[in-house]
Amino acid sequence: MNKTWWKEGIVYQIYPRSYKDTTGNGVGDIYGIIEKLDYLKSLGVDIIWLCPVYQSPNDDNGYDISDYRAISEDFGGSDAFDKLLKGMHKRGLKLVMDLVLNHSSDEHEWFKASRLSKDNPYRDYYFWKPSKDENPPNNWLSFFSGSAWKKDELTDEYFLHLFTKKQPDLNWENPKVRQEIHDIVEFWCKKGVDGFRMDVISLISKQLDFPDSPCPKDYGNTIKNYYANGPRIHEYLNELNKKVLSKYDIMTVGEGPGIDLNNGLDYVDERRNELNMIFHFDHMFIDNGPGGKYDPIDVALPKFKKVFTDWDEKLKGKGWGSIFLGNHDFSRMVSRFGNDKDYHLESAKLLAMLLLTMRGTSYIYQGDEIGMTNVAYPSIEDYNDVETLGSWNDAKARGENMDAFLKLVHRQSRDNARTPMQWNSSKNAGFSEGNPWLKVNPNYNSINVEAQINNPNSILNFYKTMIRFRKENSVMVYGDYKCLYPEDNNLFIYKRWDEKSSYIILLNFSNKPQALKTNPLNLNQSELLISNLEEGKFKSTLLPWEAQLRKLI
Numbered sequence: 001m002n003k004t005w006w007k008e009g010i011v012y013q014i015y016p017r018s019y020k021d022t023t024g025n026g027v028g029d030i031y032g033i034i035e036k037l038d039y040l041k042s043l044g045v046d047i048i049w050l051c052p053v054y055q056s057p058n059d060d061n062g063y064d065i066s067d068y069r070a071i072s073e074d075f076g077g078s079d080a081f082d083k084l085l086k087g088m089h090k091r092g093l094k095l096v097m098d099l100v101l102n103h104s105s106d107e108h109e110w111f112k113a114s115r116l117s118k119d120n121p122y123r124d125y126y127f128w129k130p131s132k133d134e135n136p137p138n139n140w141l142s143f144f145s146g147s148a149w150k151k152d153e154l155t156d157e158y159f160l161h162l163f164t165k166k167q168p169d170l171n172w173e174n175p176k177v178r179q180e181i182h183d184i185v186e187f188w189c190k191k192g193v194d195g196f197r198m199d200v201i202s203l204i205s206k207q208l209d210f211p212d213s214p215c216p217k218d219y220g221n222t223i224k225n226y227y228a229n230g231p232r233i234h235e236y237l238n239e240l241n242k243k244v245l246s247k248y249d250i251m252t253v254g255e256g257p258g259i260d261l262n263n264g265l266d267y268v269d270e271r272r273n274e275l276n277m278i279f280h281f282d283h284m285f286i287d288n289g290p291g292g293k294y295d296p297i298d299v300a301l302p303k304f305k306k307v308f309t310d311w312d313e314k315l316k317g318k319g320w321g322s323i324f325l326g327n328h329d330f331s332r333m334v335s336r337f338g339n340d341k342d343y344h345l346e347s348a349k350l351l352a353m354l355l356l357t358m359r360g361t362s363y364i365y366q367g368d369e370i371g372m373t374n375v376a377y378p379s380i381e382d383y384n385d386v387e388t389l390g391s392w393n394d395a396k397a398r399g400e401n402m403d404a405f406l407k408l409v410h411r412q413s414r415d416n417a418r419t420p421m422q423w424n425s426s427k428n429a430g431f432s433e434g435n436p437w438l439k440v441n442p443n444y445n446s447i448n449v450e451a452q453i454n455n456p457n458s459i460l461n462f463y464k465t466m467i468r469f470r471k472e473n474s475v476m477v478y479g480d481y482k483c484l485y486p487e488d489n490n491l492f493i494y495k496r497w498d499e500k501s502s503y504i505i506l507l508n509f510s511n512k513p514q515a516l517k518t519n520p521l522n523l524n525q526s527e528l529l530i531s532n533l534e535e536g537k538f539k540s541t542l543l544p545w546e547a548q549l550r551k552l553i
Protein backbone atom coordinates (compact mmCIF):
# COMPACT_ATOMS: atom_id res chain seq x y z
CA MET A 1 0.00 0.00 0.00
CA ASN A 2 1.06 3.61 -0.45
CA LYS A 3 2.97 4.97 2.52
CA THR A 4 1.75 8.28 3.92
CA TRP A 5 2.09 10.48 7.01
CA TRP A 6 -1.43 9.77 8.21
CA LYS A 7 -0.84 6.03 8.17
CA GLU A 8 2.36 6.38 10.16
CA GLY A 9 1.28 9.22 12.43
CA ILE A 10 -0.29 8.74 15.85
CA VAL A 11 -3.42 10.74 16.53
CA TYR A 12 -4.30 12.31 19.86
CA GLN A 13 -7.92 13.41 20.33
CA ILE A 14 -8.70 16.51 22.38
CA TYR A 15 -12.09 17.37 23.84
CA PRO A 16 -11.30 21.08 24.23
CA ARG A 17 -13.99 21.82 26.79
CA SER A 18 -12.27 19.42 29.21
CA TYR A 19 -8.60 19.90 28.41
CA LYS A 20 -7.30 23.06 30.05
CA ASP A 21 -9.07 26.24 31.09
CA THR A 22 -6.97 29.42 31.01
CA THR A 23 -9.69 31.97 31.75
CA GLY A 24 -11.14 30.55 34.96
CA ASN A 25 -14.65 30.18 33.55
CA GLY A 26 -14.55 26.43 34.09
CA VAL A 27 -14.51 25.59 30.39
CA GLY A 28 -11.37 24.45 28.62
CA ASP A 29 -10.18 26.66 25.76
CA ILE A 30 -7.77 26.87 22.86
CA TYR A 31 -5.16 28.83 24.82
CA GLY A 32 -5.17 25.89 27.21
CA ILE A 33 -4.31 23.55 24.35
CA ILE A 34 -1.55 25.93 23.24
CA GLU A 35 -0.12 25.73 26.77
CA LYS A 36 0.06 21.97 26.45
CA LEU A 37 1.63 21.69 23.00
CA ASP A 38 5.04 20.85 24.41
CA TYR A 39 3.45 18.15 26.53
CA LEU A 40 1.84 16.70 23.41
CA LYS A 41 5.08 16.89 21.51
CA SER A 42 6.92 15.12 24.32
CA LEU A 43 4.33 12.36 24.27
CA GLY A 44 5.41 11.68 20.70
CA VAL A 45 2.06 12.01 18.93
CA ASP A 46 1.93 13.60 15.48
CA ILE A 47 -1.65 14.58 14.74
CA ILE A 48 -4.14 16.35 16.97
CA TRP A 49 -7.85 15.85 16.34
CA LEU A 50 -9.81 18.66 17.92
CA CYS A 51 -13.44 18.00 18.76
CA PRO A 52 -15.61 20.86 17.43
CA VAL A 53 -14.45 24.36 18.32
CA TYR A 54 -16.86 26.28 16.10
CA GLN A 55 -19.51 28.76 17.17
CA SER A 56 -22.26 26.75 18.80
CA PRO A 57 -25.06 27.07 21.34
CA ASN A 58 -23.60 23.86 22.81
CA ASP A 59 -26.73 21.80 23.03
CA ASP A 60 -24.44 18.85 22.29
CA ASN A 61 -21.11 20.43 23.25
CA GLY A 62 -20.21 21.80 19.85
CA TYR A 63 -21.72 19.04 17.71
CA ASP A 64 -24.39 21.62 16.90
CA ILE A 65 -22.68 24.27 14.80
CA SER A 66 -24.24 27.67 14.22
CA ASP A 67 -21.42 29.07 12.08
CA TYR A 68 -19.02 26.72 10.31
CA ARG A 69 -16.42 29.40 9.70
CA ALA A 70 -16.33 30.97 13.17
CA ILE A 71 -14.42 29.70 16.18
CA SER A 72 -16.35 29.83 19.43
CA GLU A 73 -15.55 32.86 21.54
CA ASP A 74 -15.78 30.62 24.62
CA PHE A 75 -12.76 28.80 23.26
CA GLY A 76 -10.83 31.97 22.40
CA GLY A 77 -12.14 32.84 18.93
CA SER A 78 -10.25 32.82 15.65
CA ASP A 79 -7.12 34.53 17.03
CA ALA A 80 -6.61 31.67 19.42
CA PHE A 81 -7.22 29.18 16.64
CA ASP A 82 -4.69 30.81 14.32
CA LYS A 83 -2.10 30.77 17.10
CA LEU A 84 -2.83 27.14 17.81
CA LEU A 85 -2.40 26.13 14.19
CA LYS A 86 0.86 28.05 13.97
CA GLY A 87 2.15 26.62 17.25
CA MET A 88 1.33 23.13 16.10
CA HIS A 89 2.93 23.47 12.70
CA LYS A 90 6.04 24.98 14.29
CA ARG A 91 6.38 21.79 16.33
CA GLY A 92 5.67 19.51 13.40
CA LEU A 93 2.22 18.61 14.70
CA LYS A 94 -0.76 18.33 12.34
CA LEU A 95 -4.26 19.55 13.09
CA VAL A 96 -7.42 17.64 12.24
CA MET A 97 -10.74 19.47 12.59
CA ASP A 98 -14.01 17.81 13.52
CA LEU A 99 -16.63 18.56 10.88
CA VAL A 100 -20.29 18.03 11.66
CA LEU A 101 -21.97 17.99 8.27
CA ASN A 102 -24.94 15.72 8.81
CA HIS A 103 -26.72 18.39 10.80
CA SER A 104 -26.30 21.99 11.86
CA SER A 105 -27.55 23.84 14.90
CA ASP A 106 -31.10 25.14 14.78
CA GLU A 107 -29.46 28.49 15.47
CA HIS A 108 -27.57 28.39 12.17
CA GLU A 109 -28.73 31.13 9.77
CA TRP A 110 -29.79 28.46 7.27
CA PHE A 111 -32.19 26.88 9.71
CA LYS A 112 -33.48 30.17 11.03
CA ALA A 113 -34.48 31.07 7.45
CA SER A 114 -35.65 27.57 6.60
CA ARG A 115 -38.31 27.46 9.27
CA LEU A 116 -39.83 30.82 8.35
CA SER A 117 -42.08 29.66 5.51
CA LYS A 118 -42.67 26.74 3.20
CA ASP A 119 -41.41 28.73 0.23
CA ASN A 120 -38.33 30.19 1.86
CA PRO A 121 -35.25 29.65 -0.37
CA TYR A 122 -33.61 27.81 2.55
CA ARG A 123 -36.58 25.51 3.14
CA ASP A 124 -34.92 22.65 1.26
CA TYR A 125 -31.72 22.91 3.26
CA TYR A 126 -33.43 20.60 5.78
CA PHE A 127 -36.08 17.87 5.73
CA TRP A 128 -39.58 19.21 6.31
CA LYS A 129 -42.67 16.97 6.22
CA PRO A 130 -46.34 17.31 7.09
CA SER A 131 -47.73 15.19 9.90
CA LYS A 132 -49.05 11.71 9.18
CA ASP A 133 -52.49 11.20 10.73
CA GLU A 134 -51.72 13.73 13.45
CA ASN A 135 -48.42 11.95 14.15
CA PRO A 136 -44.81 12.57 13.13
CA PRO A 137 -44.02 11.59 9.50
CA ASN A 138 -42.58 8.22 10.58
CA ASN A 139 -41.64 6.25 13.68
CA TRP A 140 -37.91 6.99 13.73
CA LEU A 141 -36.38 7.73 17.10
CA SER A 142 -33.61 10.21 17.70
CA PHE A 143 -30.25 8.82 18.85
CA PHE A 144 -30.76 10.59 22.13
CA SER A 145 -34.45 10.37 23.11
CA GLY A 146 -37.96 10.55 21.65
CA SER A 147 -39.08 11.03 18.06
CA ALA A 148 -36.57 12.10 15.41
CA TRP A 149 -39.12 14.66 14.19
CA LYS A 150 -40.11 17.93 15.78
CA LYS A 151 -43.16 19.91 14.83
CA ASP A 152 -42.48 23.58 14.25
CA GLU A 153 -45.54 25.69 14.99
CA LEU A 154 -44.55 28.38 12.49
CA THR A 155 -45.46 26.30 9.45
CA ASP A 156 -47.10 23.35 11.15
CA GLU A 157 -44.60 20.92 9.62
CA TYR A 158 -42.08 18.55 11.13
CA PHE A 159 -38.31 18.68 10.60
CA LEU A 160 -35.96 15.73 10.91
CA HIS A 161 -33.36 15.62 13.69
CA LEU A 162 -31.58 12.30 14.17
CA PHE A 163 -29.88 13.80 17.24
CA THR A 164 -31.31 16.54 19.52
CA LYS A 165 -34.10 18.90 18.52
CA LYS A 166 -31.43 21.54 18.17
CA GLN A 167 -29.55 19.49 15.56
CA PRO A 168 -31.71 19.49 12.41
CA ASP A 169 -30.44 17.18 9.64
CA LEU A 170 -29.11 18.89 6.54
CA ASN A 171 -30.55 17.89 3.20
CA TRP A 172 -27.61 16.77 1.07
CA GLU A 173 -30.03 16.04 -1.79
CA ASN A 174 -30.07 19.77 -2.37
CA PRO A 175 -27.09 20.71 -4.60
CA LYS A 176 -26.96 24.12 -2.91
CA VAL A 177 -26.35 22.45 0.44
CA ARG A 178 -23.55 20.38 -1.04
CA GLN A 179 -22.02 23.48 -2.57
CA GLU A 180 -22.14 25.25 0.82
CA ILE A 181 -20.45 22.22 2.37
CA HIS A 182 -17.75 22.11 -0.28
CA ASP A 183 -17.07 25.79 0.34
CA ILE A 184 -16.78 25.24 4.09
CA VAL A 185 -14.36 22.36 3.65
CA GLU A 186 -12.33 24.42 1.19
CA PHE A 187 -12.28 27.33 3.64
CA TRP A 188 -10.57 25.19 6.30
CA CYS A 189 -8.23 23.55 3.81
CA LYS A 190 -7.11 26.99 2.69
CA LYS A 191 -6.53 27.95 6.32
CA GLY A 192 -3.99 25.17 6.39
CA VAL A 193 -5.60 22.48 8.51
CA ASP A 194 -4.33 18.98 7.89
CA GLY A 195 -7.50 16.98 7.88
CA PHE A 196 -11.02 16.29 9.01
CA ARG A 197 -12.82 13.87 11.24
CA MET A 198 -16.29 13.78 9.75
CA ASP A 199 -19.04 13.32 12.28
CA VAL A 200 -21.73 10.68 11.54
CA ILE A 201 -20.82 10.82 7.88
CA SER A 202 -22.58 7.49 7.34
CA LEU A 203 -25.93 9.26 7.88
CA ILE A 204 -25.77 12.05 5.29
CA SER A 205 -27.78 10.32 2.57
CA LYS A 206 -31.38 9.64 3.55
CA GLN A 207 -33.90 7.12 2.29
CA LEU A 208 -36.25 9.68 0.86
CA ASP A 209 -39.42 7.68 1.34
CA PHE A 210 -38.60 7.72 5.07
CA PRO A 211 -39.93 4.21 5.72
CA ASP A 212 -41.05 3.23 9.22
CA SER A 213 -38.66 0.95 11.07
CA PRO A 214 -40.35 -2.34 12.03
CA CYS A 215 -38.70 -2.06 15.42
CA PRO A 216 -37.52 1.48 16.10
CA LYS A 217 -36.30 0.60 19.60
CA ASP A 218 -33.86 -1.92 18.19
CA TYR A 219 -31.36 0.90 17.68
CA GLY A 220 -28.57 -1.13 16.14
CA ASN A 221 -30.68 -2.51 13.32
CA THR A 222 -32.72 0.64 12.80
CA ILE A 223 -29.54 2.67 12.38
CA LYS A 224 -28.04 0.11 10.01
CA ASN A 225 -31.13 -0.40 7.89
CA TYR A 226 -32.78 3.01 7.90
CA TYR A 227 -30.48 5.84 8.95
CA ALA A 228 -27.06 4.87 7.64
CA ASN A 229 -25.44 4.10 4.28
CA GLY A 230 -28.20 5.75 2.27
CA PRO A 231 -28.54 5.45 -1.51
CA ARG A 232 -26.34 8.43 -2.47
CA ILE A 233 -23.71 8.28 0.28
CA HIS A 234 -20.84 7.25 -1.96
CA GLU A 235 -21.78 9.70 -4.67
CA TYR A 236 -21.65 12.54 -2.11
CA LEU A 237 -18.32 11.45 -0.67
CA ASN A 238 -16.83 10.97 -4.08
CA GLU A 239 -17.99 14.42 -5.15
CA LEU A 240 -16.56 16.04 -2.01
CA ASN A 241 -13.29 14.25 -2.60
CA LYS A 242 -13.10 15.21 -6.25
CA LYS A 243 -14.09 18.83 -5.84
CA VAL A 244 -12.16 19.69 -2.68
CA LEU A 245 -10.31 17.06 -0.66
CA SER A 246 -8.17 15.70 -3.49
CA LYS A 247 -6.61 19.13 -4.04
CA TYR A 248 -4.94 19.12 -0.62
CA ASP A 249 -2.55 16.86 1.28
CA ILE A 250 -4.96 16.18 4.10
CA MET A 251 -6.32 13.18 5.96
CA THR A 252 -9.96 12.27 6.39
CA VAL A 253 -11.60 9.94 8.83
CA GLY A 254 -15.33 9.42 8.72
CA GLU A 255 -17.27 8.46 11.80
CA GLY A 256 -19.97 5.97 11.19
CA PRO A 257 -22.73 4.36 13.17
CA GLY A 258 -24.13 1.68 10.87
CA ILE A 259 -20.81 1.00 9.18
CA ASP A 260 -19.95 -2.68 9.30
CA LEU A 261 -17.80 -5.31 7.64
CA ASN A 262 -20.16 -5.52 4.69
CA ASN A 263 -20.06 -1.86 3.76
CA GLY A 264 -16.96 -0.43 5.50
CA LEU A 265 -14.48 -0.98 2.70
CA ASP A 266 -16.62 1.06 0.31
CA TYR A 267 -15.83 4.17 2.32
CA VAL A 268 -12.05 3.71 2.37
CA ASP A 269 -11.11 1.58 -0.61
CA GLU A 270 -8.17 3.51 -2.05
CA ARG A 271 -9.42 3.01 -5.57
CA ARG A 272 -12.72 4.73 -4.82
CA ASN A 273 -11.42 8.15 -3.73
CA GLU A 274 -13.79 8.83 -0.87
CA LEU A 275 -12.32 8.84 2.66
CA ASN A 276 -8.94 7.73 4.00
CA MET A 277 -10.23 6.02 7.14
CA ILE A 278 -13.41 5.35 9.04
CA PHE A 279 -14.33 4.73 12.64
CA HIS A 280 -16.55 1.69 12.84
CA PHE A 281 -18.09 0.74 16.18
CA ASP A 282 -18.07 -3.04 16.06
CA HIS A 283 -15.93 -3.26 19.20
CA MET A 284 -17.43 -0.17 20.83
CA PHE A 285 -21.09 -1.23 20.63
CA ILE A 286 -20.06 -4.83 21.37
CA ASP A 287 -21.64 -4.81 24.84
CA ASN A 288 -24.93 -3.24 23.73
CA GLY A 289 -27.90 -5.49 24.30
CA PRO A 290 -31.16 -5.36 22.29
CA GLY A 291 -32.16 -2.18 24.16
CA GLY A 292 -28.92 -0.41 23.30
CA LYS A 293 -26.14 0.83 25.53
CA TYR A 294 -28.25 0.99 28.70
CA ASP A 295 -29.00 -2.68 28.26
CA PRO A 296 -25.42 -3.98 28.41
CA ILE A 297 -24.42 -7.60 27.94
CA ASP A 298 -21.26 -9.53 28.83
CA VAL A 299 -18.83 -10.06 26.01
CA ALA A 300 -16.32 -12.90 25.76
CA LEU A 301 -12.82 -12.06 24.57
CA PRO A 302 -12.96 -14.11 21.33
CA LYS A 303 -15.74 -11.87 20.06
CA PHE A 304 -13.65 -8.77 20.79
CA LYS A 305 -10.56 -10.21 19.10
CA LYS A 306 -12.60 -11.23 16.09
CA VAL A 307 -13.59 -7.62 15.42
CA PHE A 308 -9.94 -6.60 15.07
CA THR A 309 -9.06 -9.66 13.03
CA ASP A 310 -12.02 -9.44 10.68
CA TRP A 311 -11.48 -5.75 9.99
CA ASP A 312 -7.78 -6.22 9.41
CA GLU A 313 -8.57 -8.97 6.92
CA LYS A 314 -11.26 -6.90 5.22
CA LEU A 315 -9.12 -3.81 4.72
CA LYS A 316 -5.77 -5.48 4.08
CA GLY A 317 -4.09 -4.12 0.98
CA LYS A 318 -7.17 -2.13 -0.02
CA GLY A 319 -8.00 0.52 2.56
CA TRP A 320 -6.65 1.82 5.84
CA GLY A 321 -8.02 1.20 9.34
CA SER A 322 -8.41 3.29 12.49
CA ILE A 323 -7.50 1.72 15.80
CA PHE A 324 -9.18 3.21 18.86
CA LEU A 325 -10.51 1.97 22.17
CA GLY A 326 -12.19 5.09 23.44
CA ASN A 327 -13.29 8.59 22.58
CA HIS A 328 -15.53 11.33 23.98
CA ASP A 329 -18.66 9.21 23.41
CA PHE A 330 -17.73 6.13 25.40
CA SER A 331 -16.69 5.03 28.85
CA ARG A 332 -13.00 5.14 29.67
CA MET A 333 -11.12 2.32 28.02
CA VAL A 334 -9.36 1.13 31.18
CA SER A 335 -12.69 0.92 33.02
CA ARG A 336 -14.33 -0.80 30.11
CA PHE A 337 -11.84 -3.22 28.64
CA GLY A 338 -9.34 -3.34 31.51
CA ASN A 339 -9.63 -3.57 35.29
CA ASP A 340 -9.47 -0.11 36.81
CA LYS A 341 -9.66 -1.43 40.38
CA ASP A 342 -7.14 -4.21 40.97
CA TYR A 343 -4.97 -3.93 37.87
CA HIS A 344 -5.21 -0.31 36.88
CA LEU A 345 -1.56 0.16 35.98
CA GLU A 346 -1.17 -3.19 34.26
CA SER A 347 -4.38 -3.11 32.27
CA ALA A 348 -4.00 0.51 31.15
CA LYS A 349 -0.56 -0.39 29.80
CA LEU A 350 -1.84 -3.58 28.19
CA LEU A 351 -4.47 -1.60 26.32
CA ALA A 352 -1.83 0.90 25.25
CA MET A 353 0.15 -1.97 23.80
CA LEU A 354 -2.88 -3.18 21.88
CA LEU A 355 -3.65 0.30 20.59
CA LEU A 356 -0.12 0.85 19.36
CA THR A 357 0.70 -2.52 17.85
CA MET A 358 -2.20 -2.99 15.44
CA ARG A 359 -2.24 -2.29 11.72
CA GLY A 360 -4.07 0.99 11.09
CA THR A 361 -3.65 4.49 12.47
CA SER A 362 -3.67 4.61 16.28
CA TYR A 363 -5.95 7.13 17.99
CA ILE A 364 -5.29 8.01 21.63
CA TYR A 365 -8.05 9.79 23.52
CA GLN A 366 -7.00 12.52 25.97
CA GLY A 367 -6.41 11.22 29.48
CA ASP A 368 -6.06 7.61 28.42
CA GLU A 369 -2.31 8.18 28.37
CA ILE A 370 -2.46 8.50 32.18
CA GLY A 371 -5.13 5.83 32.65
CA MET A 372 -8.05 8.13 33.49
CA THR A 373 -11.05 6.10 34.64
CA ASN A 374 -14.83 6.30 34.66
CA VAL A 375 -16.44 8.54 37.24
CA ALA A 376 -19.47 7.68 39.40
CA TYR A 377 -21.26 10.88 40.33
CA PRO A 378 -23.69 10.42 43.20
CA SER A 379 -26.62 12.10 41.46
CA ILE A 380 -27.99 12.54 37.95
CA GLU A 381 -27.79 16.28 38.67
CA ASP A 382 -24.02 15.99 38.30
CA TYR A 383 -24.31 14.76 34.72
CA ASN A 384 -24.30 17.07 31.72
CA ASP A 385 -24.41 14.90 28.60
CA VAL A 386 -27.55 15.30 26.54
CA GLU A 387 -27.59 11.60 25.66
CA THR A 388 -27.27 10.53 29.30
CA LEU A 389 -30.02 12.89 30.40
CA GLY A 390 -32.31 11.84 27.54
CA SER A 391 -31.88 8.17 28.41
CA TRP A 392 -32.47 8.96 32.07
CA ASN A 393 -35.78 10.67 31.31
CA ASP A 394 -36.84 7.81 29.06
CA ALA A 395 -36.06 5.28 31.80
CA LYS A 396 -38.01 7.34 34.32
CA ALA A 397 -41.00 7.53 32.00
CA ARG A 398 -40.86 3.74 31.62
CA GLY A 399 -41.05 3.46 35.41
CA GLU A 400 -37.64 1.84 35.83
CA ASN A 401 -35.81 1.55 39.15
CA MET A 402 -33.77 4.72 39.03
CA ASP A 403 -31.17 3.61 41.59
CA ALA A 404 -30.35 0.72 39.31
CA PHE A 405 -30.37 3.04 36.30
CA LEU A 406 -27.89 5.38 37.99
CA LYS A 407 -25.51 2.41 38.17
CA LEU A 408 -25.93 1.95 34.43
CA VAL A 409 -25.21 5.63 33.95
CA HIS A 410 -22.00 5.17 35.95
CA ARG A 411 -21.01 2.43 33.57
CA GLN A 412 -22.17 3.86 30.26
CA SER A 413 -22.43 7.65 30.36
CA ARG A 414 -20.49 9.65 27.79
CA ASP A 415 -19.53 11.98 30.65
CA ASN A 416 -17.12 9.26 31.83
CA ALA A 417 -14.80 10.41 29.08
CA ARG A 418 -15.54 14.10 29.45
CA THR A 419 -14.37 14.77 33.02
CA PRO A 420 -11.63 17.39 33.08
CA MET A 421 -8.11 16.33 32.17
CA GLN A 422 -6.10 15.52 35.29
CA TRP A 423 -2.91 17.56 35.14
CA ASN A 424 -1.82 17.54 38.78
CA SER A 425 -3.08 17.16 42.34
CA SER A 426 -3.86 20.85 42.92
CA LYS A 427 -7.37 22.32 42.90
CA ASN A 428 -9.58 20.87 40.15
CA ALA A 429 -6.74 18.65 38.99
CA GLY A 430 -5.00 21.72 37.58
CA PHE A 431 -7.69 21.96 34.91
CA SER A 432 -9.28 25.24 36.00
CA GLU A 433 -9.08 27.93 38.64
CA GLY A 434 -12.85 28.30 38.41
CA ASN A 435 -15.76 25.95 38.74
CA PRO A 436 -15.36 23.16 36.14
CA TRP A 437 -18.35 22.71 33.81
CA LEU A 438 -18.26 19.00 34.75
CA LYS A 439 -16.91 17.84 38.10
CA VAL A 440 -13.40 16.45 38.14
CA ASN A 441 -12.98 12.77 38.88
CA PRO A 442 -12.09 12.54 42.60
CA ASN A 443 -9.23 10.16 41.81
CA TYR A 444 -7.15 13.02 40.37
CA ASN A 445 -4.89 13.00 43.43
CA SER A 446 -3.42 9.70 42.38
CA ILE A 447 -4.05 9.74 38.61
CA ASN A 448 -2.52 12.83 37.04
CA VAL A 449 0.15 13.89 34.57
CA GLU A 450 2.49 15.46 37.13
CA ALA A 451 2.61 12.29 39.23
CA GLN A 452 3.48 10.22 36.19
CA ILE A 453 5.80 12.36 34.17
CA ASN A 454 8.97 11.52 36.09
CA ASN A 455 8.00 8.02 37.13
CA PRO A 456 9.64 5.59 34.70
CA ASN A 457 7.07 2.96 35.63
CA SER A 458 4.03 5.14 34.88
CA ILE A 459 1.32 4.62 32.29
CA LEU A 460 2.36 7.89 30.67
CA ASN A 461 5.93 6.71 30.21
CA PHE A 462 4.70 3.39 28.91
CA TYR A 463 2.74 5.28 26.23
CA LYS A 464 5.88 7.17 25.32
CA THR A 465 7.80 3.92 25.01
CA MET A 466 5.12 2.33 22.85
CA ILE A 467 4.78 5.41 20.66
CA ARG A 468 8.52 5.57 20.12
CA PHE A 469 8.64 1.88 19.32
CA ARG A 470 5.85 2.15 16.76
CA LYS A 471 7.50 5.09 15.08
CA GLU A 472 10.87 3.41 14.91
CA ASN A 473 9.47 0.13 13.57
CA SER A 474 7.33 0.56 10.51
CA VAL A 475 6.39 -3.12 10.72
CA MET A 476 3.97 -2.03 13.46
CA VAL A 477 2.27 0.25 10.94
CA TYR A 478 2.42 -1.65 7.67
CA GLY A 479 3.38 -5.20 8.65
CA ASP A 480 1.08 -8.16 8.39
CA TYR A 481 -1.15 -9.26 11.27
CA LYS A 482 -2.31 -12.65 12.44
CA CYS A 483 -4.27 -13.51 15.54
CA LEU A 484 -3.12 -16.75 17.21
CA TYR A 485 -5.48 -18.85 19.32
CA PRO A 486 -8.56 -16.78 18.38
CA GLU A 487 -10.78 -18.96 20.57
CA ASP A 488 -8.78 -18.40 23.77
CA ASN A 489 -11.01 -16.72 26.33
CA ASN A 490 -8.27 -14.86 28.17
CA LEU A 491 -5.31 -14.26 25.93
CA PHE A 492 -5.03 -11.99 22.92
CA ILE A 493 -1.90 -13.12 21.09
CA TYR A 494 -0.94 -11.91 17.66
CA LYS A 495 1.96 -11.67 15.32
CA ARG A 496 3.14 -8.68 13.31
CA TRP A 497 5.77 -9.14 10.65
CA ASP A 498 7.28 -7.94 7.42
CA GLU A 499 10.10 -9.22 5.22
CA LYS A 500 12.71 -8.01 7.73
CA SER A 501 11.37 -8.79 11.19
CA SER A 502 8.69 -10.57 13.20
CA TYR A 503 7.14 -9.72 16.51
CA ILE A 504 4.67 -11.37 18.79
CA ILE A 505 2.38 -9.55 21.19
CA LEU A 506 1.03 -11.43 24.20
CA LEU A 507 -1.79 -9.87 26.19
CA ASN A 508 -3.45 -11.47 29.18
CA PHE A 509 -6.94 -9.94 29.35
CA SER A 510 -7.78 -11.56 32.69
CA ASN A 511 -7.38 -11.29 36.45
CA LYS A 512 -5.73 -14.70 36.64
CA PRO A 513 -2.38 -16.06 35.56
CA GLN A 514 -2.74 -17.80 32.21
CA ALA A 515 -0.60 -20.66 31.12
CA LEU A 516 0.34 -20.59 27.46
CA LYS A 517 -1.05 -23.91 26.34
CA THR A 518 1.38 -24.32 23.55
CA ASN A 519 4.55 -22.37 23.39
CA PRO A 520 3.65 -20.20 20.44
CA LEU A 521 6.35 -19.84 17.86
CA ASN A 522 9.26 -20.90 20.04
CA LEU A 523 9.15 -18.02 22.42
CA ASN A 524 12.26 -19.34 24.15
CA GLN A 525 14.10 -17.97 21.19
CA SER A 526 12.46 -14.59 21.31
CA GLU A 527 13.67 -11.41 22.86
CA LEU A 528 11.43 -9.46 25.23
CA LEU A 529 11.46 -5.85 24.09
CA ILE A 530 8.64 -4.24 26.04
CA SER A 531 6.65 -5.47 29.01
CA ASN A 532 4.15 -3.88 31.35
CA LEU A 533 5.65 -5.76 34.30
CA GLU A 534 9.13 -5.58 35.65
CA GLU A 535 10.40 -8.94 34.57
CA GLY A 536 12.51 -10.33 31.85
CA LYS A 537 12.66 -13.99 31.00
CA PHE A 538 9.97 -15.76 29.10
CA LYS A 539 7.80 -17.89 31.32
CA SER A 540 5.14 -20.25 30.17
CA THR A 541 2.57 -18.33 32.23
CA LEU A 542 1.41 -14.77 31.80
CA LEU A 543 0.52 -12.95 35.00
CA PRO A 544 -2.83 -11.10 35.31
CA TRP A 545 -3.02 -8.36 32.68
CA GLU A 546 0.56 -8.99 31.66
CA ALA A 547 1.50 -7.61 28.25
CA GLN A 548 4.65 -8.49 26.34
CA LEU A 549 6.03 -7.42 23.03
CA ARG A 550 8.67 -9.87 21.78
CA LYS A 551 10.91 -9.98 18.79
CA LEU A 552 11.18 -13.38 17.18
CA ILE A 553 14.72 -14.39 16.37
Ligand code: ISL
Binds near residue numbers: 100143257293
Ligand atom coordinates in the same frame (compact mmCIF):
# COMPACT_ATOMS: atom_id res chain seq x y z
O1 ISL B 1 -22.53 8.41 21.61
C1 ISL B 1 -22.95 7.40 21.11
C2 ISL B 1 -23.19 6.23 21.92
O2 ISL B 1 -22.84 6.50 23.21
C3 ISL B 1 -23.13 7.28 19.67
O3 ISL B 1 -24.33 6.69 19.35
C4 ISL B 1 -22.98 8.63 19.00
O4 ISL B 1 -24.13 9.38 19.16
C5 ISL B 1 -22.72 8.45 17.55
O5 ISL B 1 -21.58 7.67 17.42
C6 ISL B 1 -22.51 9.77 16.86
O6 ISL B 1 -21.55 10.53 17.53
C7 ISL B 1 -21.16 11.76 16.99
O7 ISL B 1 -22.26 12.57 16.63
C8 ISL B 1 -23.11 13.02 17.67
C9 ISL B 1 -22.34 13.62 18.85
O8 ISL B 1 -23.19 13.77 19.95
C10 ISL B 1 -21.15 12.76 19.24
O9 ISL B 1 -20.42 13.38 20.26
C11 ISL B 1 -20.34 12.54 18.00
O10 ISL B 1 -19.13 11.88 18.24
C12 ISL B 1 -24.02 14.06 17.06
O11 ISL B 1 -23.28 15.02 16.38
